[in-house]
Structures are given as C-alpha cells and as structure tokens.
Amino acid sequence: MPDDAPALGLAARPARSRARLSRSAPFVVAGLAAVALWVAPAVLDTFAVNVLTRSMIYAVLAVTVDLLWGFAGVLTFGQAAFFGVGAYATAMALTYLGATPEWMAVALALSVAAPMALGLAVGWLSFYHRSTALYASVISLVTPIVVTQLIYSGGEWTGSSSGLVGFDVLPLELEGFFRLAALVLVAVTLAAWVFVRSDAERALVAVRDNDARCAYLGLSPKRLQIALTTVLAGVAGLAGFVFANASSVVAPENAGFLFGTELVIWVALGGRGTLLGPVLGTIAIDYLAANLSGDLPFLWQLLLGTAFVAVIILLPGGLAELVRRVWARLPFGRRQAVAPRLVASSPRPNAAVSGAPLLKIENLAKSYGSLTVLENIDIEIRAGELVSLVGPNGAGKTTLMRCLSDGTEPFSGAVSIGGASTAGLTPNRIVALGVGRKFQVASVFESLTVADCLLLARAPHDRLSPIGRAETLSLPQAALDVLRMTGLDRLLAEPTRLLSHGQKQALELAMVVALEPRLILLDEPTAGLTKAERTTIGAVLRTLTGDGVAAVLVEHDLDFVRQISSRIVVLHQGRLALDGTVDEVVNSELVRTIYSGGAHG
Amino acid sequence: MLLVLDILTTAAILFVVSIGLLAVFGVLKIINFAHGAWLTIGAYCAVVAAKLGLNPWAALPLAFVVGGALGGLTELFIIRPLYRRPLDAILATWGLGIVIGQLITLGFGRDVQMTPNLVSGTVEIFGADYSAYRLATLGAAIVIGVAFALTIGGTRLGLSARAVIMNETLARGLGIDTARVRLFTFMMGAGLAALAGVLLTPLTSVDPNMGVGWLIGAFMLVMVADASFLALGVACLVFGAAQVLVSTFVSPILGSIAIAVLAALVLRVSPKGFSRA
Numbered sequence: 001m002p003d004d005a006p007a008l009g010l011a012a013r014p015a016r017s018r019a020r021l022s023r024s025a026p027f028v029v030a031g032l033a034a035v036a037l038w039v040a041p042a043v044l045d046t047f048a049v050n051v052l053t054r055s056m057i058y059a060v061l062a063v064t065v066d067l068l069w070g071f072a073g074v075l076t077f078g079q080a081a082f083f084g085v086g087a088y089a090t091a092m093a094l095t096y097l098g099a100t101p102e103w104m105a106v107a108l109a110l111s112v113a114a115p116m117a118l119g120l121a122v123g124w125l126s127f128y129h130r131s132t133a134l135y136a137s138v139i140s141l142v143t144p145i146v147v148t149q150l151i152y153s154g155g156e157w158t159g160s161s162s163g164l165v166g167f168d169v170l171p172l173e174l175e176g177f178f179r180l181a182a183l184v185l186v187a188v189t190l191a192a193w194v195f196v197r198s199d200a201e202r203a204l205v206a207v208r209d210n211d212a213r214c215a216y217l218g219l220s221p222k223r224l225q226i227a228l229t230t231v232l233a234g235v236a237g238l239a240g241f242v243f244a245n246a247s248s249v250v251a252p253e254n255a256g257f258l259f260g261t262e263l264v265i266w267v268a269l270g271g272r273g274t275l276l277g278p279v280l281g282t283i284a285i286d287y288l289a290a291n292l293s294g295d296l297p298f299l300w301q302l303l304l305g306t307a308f309v310a311v312i313i314l315l316p317g318g319l320a321e322l323v324r325r326v327w328a329r330l331p332f333g334r335r336q337a338v339a340p341r342l343v344a345s346s347p348r349p350n351a352a353v354s355g356a357p358l359l360k361i362e363n364l365a366k367s368y369g370s371l372t373v374l375e376n377i378d379i380e381i382r383a384g385e386l387v388s389l390v391g392p393n394g395a396g397k398t399t400l401m402r403c404l405s406d407g408t409e410p411f412s413g414a415v416s417i418g419g420a421s422t423a424g425l426t427p428n429r430i431v432a433l434g435v436g437r438k439f440q441v442a443s444v445f446e447s448l449t450v451a452d453c454l455l456l457a458r459a460p461h462d463r464l465s466p467i468g469r470a471e472t473l474s475l476p477q478a479a480l481d482v483l484r485m486t487g488l489d490r491l492l493a494e495p496t497r498l499l500s501h502g503q504k505q506a507l508e509l510a511m512v513v514a515l516e517p518r519l520i521l522l523d524e525p526t527a528g529l530t531k532a533e534r535t536t537i538g539a540v541l542r543t544l545t546g547d548g549v550a551a552v553l554v555e556h557d558l559d560f561v562r563q564i565s566s567r568i569v570v571l572h573q574g575r576l577a578l579d580g581t582v583d584e585v586v587n588s589e590l591v592r593t594i595y596s597g598g599a600h601g
Numbered sequence: 602m603l604l605v606l607d608i609l610t611t612a613a614i615l616f617v618v619s620i621g622l623l624a625v626f627g628v629l630k631i632i633n634f635a636h637g638a639w640l641t642i643g644a645y646c647a648v649v650a651a652k653l654g655l656n657p658w659a660a661l662p663l664a665f666v667v668g669g670a671l672g673g674l675t676e677l678f679i680i681r682p683l684y685r686r687p688l689d690a691i692l693a694t695w696g697l698g699i700v701i702g703q704l705i706t707l708g709f710g711r712d713v714q715m716t717p718n719l720v721s722g723t724v725e726i727f728g729a730d731y732s733a734y735r736l737a738t739l740g741a742a743i744v745i746g747v748a749f750a751l752t753i754g755g756t757r758l759g760l761s762a763r764a765v766i767m768n769e770t771l772a773r774g775l776g777i778d779t780a781r782v783r784l785f786t787f788m789m790g791a792g793l794a795a796l797a798g799v800l801l802t803p804l805t806s807v808d809p810n811m812g813v814g815w816l817i818g819a820f821m822l823v824m825v826a827d828a829s830f831l832a833l834g835v836a837c838l839v840f841g842a843a844q845v846l847v848s849t850f851v852s853p854i855l856g857s858i859a860i861a862v863l864a865a866l867v868l869r870v871s872p873k874g875f876s877r878a
Contacts, residue, residue, distance in 0.1 A: 075688045125869055133688065134632075135868060138824055142861045145817060153854040257817070261695060268692060298706045305699030312693040313682050 023468070026197070030190040037182035041175035048287075049178050053246050055286040056181040058263070060188050060239040062270065062278040064232040065263045067192055070273030071201060072228055073133060073208030077260035078122060078140030081147040082115035082233040084255020086240025088151065089114045091164040091250040099168030111241035112234045118143075119233025123226035129215075129408060129426045131222070144257040151252045163251035170245045177246040184242055188235060189279055196275060200466040202452045203459065204228065209445045216405065216443075218431035218460040218515065265308050271320025281319060338469075339451040339492035342483070345461075345474035356419065358383050358550045359404070359519055364413035366396075366403060373399050374574045377413070381552065383518070386545045388553045388561040390585075391571035392594055397554045398440060400571070401523050404552070405430055405437045417519060432460070436517030440524045440554075442504035444496045450507055451492040454479070457511035475514050478544055482510040485536040502529050509537065513544065520544065520551045526560060538564045562586055570594070602727045604845065610735040612841035613742035615860075617800055619819040619826075619833060620749060621793035627828030628762050628786040631680060631687055635694040636819060637812025638701035639668050639791045643798020644807045645705055647716045657717045660802075664795035672791025676784050698812070705809040714807040719800075734803050741800055745793070750830065758785055766828060821864035825874035832875040839875075840864065 037056075041049050061079050068074045093107035122143050126136040151158045158164065172180060195201055203224055207214050211221040244250050253259060263282075270281020285304070292300045315321055357380035364377040374396045381387050389397050403411045407425035415422045417433045425433075445453050455464070455473055462474065475483075483489040486506040491499070496507060509525060522541075526534045534557075541564055545551055555561050561568060561582075568585040570578040572594055578585050585591055622636045646664035650657065679697060683690040720737045723730040753759040761782045764772040773779050798812070805811060822840060826833035840860045848856025868874055 075691070125865070128869075130872070132872070134824075135872065137688065137691070138821070138868065139865055141817065142821075142858075142865045145861055146858050149854050149858045153852060258813075264692065265696070298703050298711075302700060302703035302707070305696050305703060309679060309693050309696035309700065312689050312696065313679065316686070316689065 023197070026190055026193040030186050030193075034183065034186045037186065038179055040182075041178050046174065049174055051287055051290040052283065053174075053178045053181045054243070055283040055290075056178075056185045057239050057243045057246065058266070058286055059279045059282040060181075060185050060242075061236055061263050062267050062282040063185075063188055063192050063275060064235050065267045066272055066275055066278040067196070067204075067232060068228065069264070069267060070275075070278070071196060071208070072204040072225065074126075074140075074225065074229075075133070075137045075264070076140040077137070077257055077264060078143040079232070079236045079263055080257065080260035081144035081255050082119060082236035083240045083243070083259075084144070084147055084151070084250075084252075085115045085118055086111040086237025087244040087250045087254050088158060088164070088240070089237070090241045090244035091167055092157070094167040094169065094244070095164055099170075104170065108238075108241055111237045111244075113237075115237030115240070116230050116234040118147075119230040120226065122233070123229035126229065127222040127225040129222065136225075140260070141257060144255055144260050147255045148252050148257070151255060159250075161252060163249060163254075165249050167244075167248060169248050172245075177242075181242055181246060184238065185279070188238075189275065192275055194467055198466050198468055199455060199464040199470055202448060202456060203464055205447060206445045206452075206456050209447055210443060212427075213439075213443045213445065214456070215427040216431060216437050216439075217457050217511065218428050219456065220426075220428045265304070267318075269308060269311055269318055271318030271323075272316075274318070274320040274324075277318055277320030277323075339449065340455070340470055340473040342480060342489060342492070343472050343474045344477050344480055347476065357381060358418055359552070360414075360416045361404070362414045362416075364400070364403060364411060364415065366399060366409075366411040372574055374403070374411070377571075377576050379569060379576070379579065381519070381550050383548045383550050384545050385566050386541060386551045386553065386564060387567045387569055388555050388565040389569050389571060390555060390558070390561060390591075391577070394573075395571040396574045397571055398523055401437065401521050401552070401554060405435060405521055431515065431517075434518030435521065436512035436515045436519070437521040438508050438512045438523060438525055440527065442501070442508045444499075444504055444507050444511070446497040447495065449493055449495055450488055450499070453496060453507060453511055454483075454492075454514055457514040460515065475510075476516050478540060478547075479510045479514040481543065482506055482513060482536070482540050485540070486533065502533050505529060506533065506536075509540070513540070518549060520549055522551065523554045524556065525553070526555065526557060534560060558586070603729055603731065604849065606726070606731055606735070607845045607849075608838070608842045610739055611845050612837040613739045614801070614804065615818065615822060615837040615841050616742045616834060617738065617745055617797045618794075618815050619822045619837065620745060621790040621797065622819045623790075623823045623826060623828065623830065623833050624749075624786055624793065625790035626823050627766050627830075629680065629684070629783050631684070631690045631694075632820065632823075633680075633694050633787075633790065634691050634816065634820075635675065635697040635701065636790075636794055637814075637816035638698040639672070639794035640798040640801065640812035640815055641705060641809060642668055642671065642701065643795030644716070644802050644811060645709060645714070645798075646795060647799045647802045648709065648714045648807060651715075651717050657719050660716075660799045661796060664799045665792040668795025668798075669788040669792035672788040673784060675791065676787035680783075680787060681780075698816075702809045702812075709809070711809055716802040716807060718803050720803075738800060738804075745796070746830075746834065749793075752789075753830065758782065762786055818860050821861050825864045825867055827874045829875070836864075836875050 044052070061083055065076060065079050068076045089110040090107045093103060093110055097103040097106065122139060126139040152160055154160060203219060207221045207224055214221045243254070266282040266285050267278040269285060270279070271277025289300060311318055317324070359379070359381040361377055361379045365375040366373050377400065389400065391397055403409050404415055406427045407415070407422035407430060417430065417435060420433055422430050422433070445456070451473060454475060455470070458473070458475065486503065488503060488506055488510065496504065499507065505525065512520060525537055529537070538560065541551055541553070545566070553565070565582050568578070568580065568582055569576065570585060570591060577590055578588060618640065621639065622633060625631060625633045643664040646667055647657065647660040650660035650663055675697065679693050680690060683693055718734065720734045722733050724733045724736060753763065761772070761777045764775070764777055765779055765782050769779060822833060822836050825836045840863055843863055844856050844859045847859045
C-alpha cells in the first residue's frame, strides 16, 4: 500500500510509541484499583465496607449515565428504572424460585435480560428519524415513573410499597460483597474506558454533534442510540443484581425518578464525559452522604443542591474539569495529538456502466401548504455526467436536493437511484444506495478531529473498532487528492472547530468523496471560497466524473458551471425551465432574462 | 354526571398548575424544573398568611408577588447563563428545586402543614353533593386563563412575548429587549405557579416536597401543548379525562401515570403534540 504521507509518518513515530504506552494505561490503573480494593476490607471498618459496597454499585450506574449523557449527549433519568428492574428481577427470582446455584444463574440472566428488553423498547420509543434530544429525556423521565407505579401495583408479587426483603442471596460475607461490587465496578469502568478511547466512540460523539451529518454518511444515528441504550440498560440491571444480593432488600425507590436524578447529579459533580470523574464523584458523595446525613440531614441536601446548581452554571465539566485544568498546566500533562496514517484504499471495481440512468426523477412536486415550491420535475442523470442545477434564489434548487437525499421528505412523484425507489427511505439508507450529499453550509463534526471525521465517513466501508484506534486511515484516491490540494492532510489531528470556512468545506467534500458514492450531490460547494480553492474542487469533480461518478451541482457561479458541467438544468419558479448542453443553455434567451433580472420585472 | 364534573375540575386544576410552566417554556424555551418548588412556595405563602392571621384569600396576591420576586432573582442568576444550554437549564432548575425544598424544611420543618380552607362545604348539583372548592377551581382556571389570554393578546409585553416565541432573532433585530421579555415572563411564570400553589392547598397536604408530584404532570402537559395556550387547555381536558376515567374504572395507580404515558405516546406520533390541531 502506498504511504501517502511519509513526512507525517516519520514525525509521528515517537508520538506513536507514547500512544501505545497510553493505550495500556487503563489496564494498569484497573489492575492497581482491583488489587487495592481487594485488600481494602481488611483495613476498613464495617460501616465503611457496608457503605462503600453500595457506593461502588451506584458508581457502576454513574458510568452508564456518563456514557449516555457525557459522551452520547442523551440526558437520561432512566438508568434508575433499569437498575430497579434488574434488582427486582433478582429479588423476585430469589424469593419465589430459591437461591440454589441454578436459580442464582437464572436470576443473573433475568436481571440483565429484563432491563435490556425494556431498554430496547425505551430506545425504540426515544430515538427515531428527526427525534429530539429533549424527547429522549422526556421518555427517560417517564420510564422510572411507570416502573415504580408498576411495582406499587404488583401487590404481593413485588411487595408493593414495602418492597421485598429477606430473600436468600449469594453466600458471601460483607467483605465478599464489597469485593464483588469492586470487581464489577472495575470491569465495567475498564470496558467503558477502552470503549471511549476507541474509534466506535467517535460515532457517539458524532451523533451528539450533528446527527444529520451522521445520517448523510450512511450511519444510522437511531440504531447507535438504541443499541447504546439497550446495552447500558443491561449493565444497570447487572448492578441491580449485585445490589439486591448485597443488601437483600429492594424497594420501589431503587427504581424511582428521584434516584435517577441523583445519578445525574453525581455524574455532573464528578465531571460528565470523563468516566473516572463520575465514578470517583459518586463514591465520594454517597460515602459523605452516609456519614453526614445522619447528623445534618437537611443541611447536607442543601449543600449538595447548591453545589450542583453552581457546578452546572459555572463548571459544566464538573470537578474533573478542575483537575484537568491543573494537569494541563503541568509540563508532562499535555497530550500530543496522534493522527492515523493516510493510505489509499484499493479502488472499488467500477460497476458496469449500463445505459440505464443512475438517477431518475419523475414528475416530482413539492409544496408547503398552498405554496408550490417544485412541480413537474423530470430529470434523468447517467453515470459520468456532471449536471449543474442553476436558477435564481428561491427557484427550489436546495429543496430538490433535499427531496433527492431524504425519502421521508413529503413530496409527490418518484425518485429512483440505480433503479431502486427512494420513497420513505431515511437519508442513511439512501446513502447506502450510493448517494453522497454535501450541504450548503459545511456540515462536519465540530468536536472531532479532521481524521476522525474522515474515519466516520469510511465507517460504512471499514467497520469502526470498539476497542482501539486504527493506525491507518484508508481513503479513496479522490479524497486524498482533496486533502492534499487543500493542505488538510497536514491538519489531521486538528479539531475541526479550528478550521477556516474553506477548510471545512473541503473537509466535508473529502468526507462525501470518501463514501465512494455513485451519485454525488453538491449544494454550492464553492460558496465563499477563493479562486484557488474553486479550481481545486473543479479538478476533483472532473476526476470523479471521469471515473464514472455522476454529480449534481447547485451553483450560482456561471463561469464555474460553464467550465465543468456536461449538462445544465435550469430551474425557475419551481419548474424545469431548460435542460441541455452547456452551449444550449448558456446562450439561451431565457437564462439571460432570468439572470439579468428580467423575469422579475 | 359526577364523572363529568370530576373531569372538568381535574382539567381545571391541571391547567392552573401548568400555565406558569407553559409561559416559561414558550418564551424562554427552557424547561423550568423548579416549577414544583414554586408551587410549594405558594402553598407555604398560604401557611404564612394563616399564621399572620390574614384572610385566606390574601395568600393569593402574596404568593403571586413572592413567587414573582423570587422568579426574577432566579432568572437573573441561574437561568440567564444557561440559555444556550437548555438541557443544563433543566438540571440547574431541578437543583434549585432541591435547594428551595431544603430551605423550606429548615424553616418550617418537614411536617405536613394545615391551611384554612378557601371555600368550604359542598354544593348540591345534579342531585348530589359536590365539593364547593373543586367547583371554585373551575372558576379560578377560567379567570386565570382569560387573564392570561388578555395579557398575551392585549398588552405590549404579550405582543413582545409572541414575537419572541415566533422568531427571537428577528424580535431582537426589531429592537425588542428580549432579555427584559424573558425576565418578566419568568417572573410571571413563577408568580402563576405560586398562585397555583395556594389554590392547591385545600386539595393536597402541604409539605416541603409537595410540588414534585405535580411537576411531572405539568411538564408532560406543556410538552404536548408545545407553547400553545389553547393546546394546553385541550391537553388538560383530554389527559385529565383519561386520568379520571382510568382511575375510576381501572386502577388509581395506573390513573396516576396515565398523563405521563399518554403524553409520551402522543409526542412519539406527533412531535408537536396538540398545538397543530
């Protein structure tokens, strides 16, 4: 494989060995923590062992809340419900079936499976095409309320308001439960830690940043979010299993909305999005609460509430943010950004160029209420064509692009890509048909690096690793060309929010090209760009269409259009005014009238 | 027939409890989870008024003023920094609710407080005795609703508020002081919530955490109403009816979650809730 960035490869070598060192850090820390917690009961008094067992179980929940809220951006109060379901599943199994090893295994399986089933349902309800973050929070609020009421109405089965007590549990002593909780906590935290340093985690952040862009890269935001909700519901259920065993009491409050808000408070104070912050924060706060709330019950709550409000307003990153700031001041604290090495991917075998049109639009019409935006649009585009869509503002160009790339958009008529109808298809499924869309305003992932954005664009082709970071990033030659011509290949480790307007446009183009689409839709790719940048983009487009890709370009710059188009389609007041070769269109009377403003007069 | 009265009065109570939250959500696009705390503050205003030997009805203006004043402080110091972080605003206001609850506990103790009845006795209606106070809430809801509609429709603040709801950037461009609109709206929302707290005192026990139970219902109703005042009225009627019917014919426990579950399902099907109808 050709090394496309030799200079970068050399410079990055020392950084790379450091990266390997830092990759093993979670395992070292987890090992040390496990050993320390294993011997801890020997030096702690009974009260502390008891309280900390509970605190560590809660910390497992904090990890799940942090993954959902801190990383995926879904503010959730629902983890308490999954925890409660897991705890009740365990308690009910042990009460009614017994605590023999076989039934214990059944209880464990139930405590994970039941919350996962509920999590799947909650996820399906919370996340759908065009769902909002607020709606997911609303559902996460309703879930614990419903679960609690079901527990109340369960009568003898669930022990109603007094809960279930006195069932047989795992044959462990106080210290044994402490160690069990510690091991579960270390294992869950380690798994989460490895995950958040992996490529797959970038997809979560991407969904949080810009779920539309995700969908237009062919990723399914809702499937990611539902999967995350389901898995973390299972983890919460596991914590419920340990809790029910360690305390041999379960009560409706364990599943309640108030407990759900407490989890969020602990995570916020510890520092969302840092994993270790919420873990340590939860343990510290719960332990302090157990010690202080006996003496000053109301004052403790008051202090906690005040601290919570203050942290949310003044220090959104929580206490971990303070630690991080101090750490970054230290000479060794600054972490060097490492970017993967770029390599060219082997070109995809060209689909046999058949005579059939790649994109076929038949009698498309769209209106908002009584306002008709598009009507009677019929266009056919074949592989290798570069069709420019021109027309004055308000002609319906961008609307047409939207109808082509989102089948859930309400419009009449038919759009088919390579013979497949797009009716009702969400954007990610249209991407799977081979369509790439570049938006008018550059749409990238602001909190990710350039390399991460490109990585996500390749996710439909090369799966994202859930455990590590890929060392190479293979991109099609055309995408590499865009990066090299615009100098982005030297900025791979740069966060995209620091890029200039033109660089963002180029990055988005590279991302779309990296999808290896058969049809590429570009909405004013050159708006606000310099002459040099325009030429670059024109050259890239010509190479792509030379390789058999079809392109549809919305553009105002007629000179640019003339240089690169193979065909021009003129839209005027929502209708197809002209469809012909460059010469036919540019020399037509109609275009001159429209562009000199005559049609408005 | 009694069922119809139950439905109407339940809807009226829900409306009174939710309207303050709706005003805040509509204009500020912020979900005020301290709403429950404002209800509690209002109820304790009734307690204080009783201790001072005032006429029980004097608690209403007192609560409106106290709620409005505290609401103003909250907007300035807690809400204002969080306009760009709406999910964080939910959390900060929830935290504020905890703080207020604990302060009330420190001041008044955690026990249930007794308040004098605003309207006592029963009224004979359709051949049966019916709580006079529940009927009075119906009147209160209509008065508050009409006053609210007049404020929105007939005053300068109402006009500015509607402009901010529709297009905040444009409103600012037209020279509307959106910060002031927000401040006044939040004060009014808090004042209305405190007023509702007083009106709740004859119906529920007064304790430091009384507001939390009402918060979720009000929140779900406002989500479904999506900042539309009329839609809130419809939502209160429909979900109030569902709550009463489920409680009566199925089980009171399921009745208590009817609003939350139904509202969640309505939002899933139609994200704009009832406001489009």
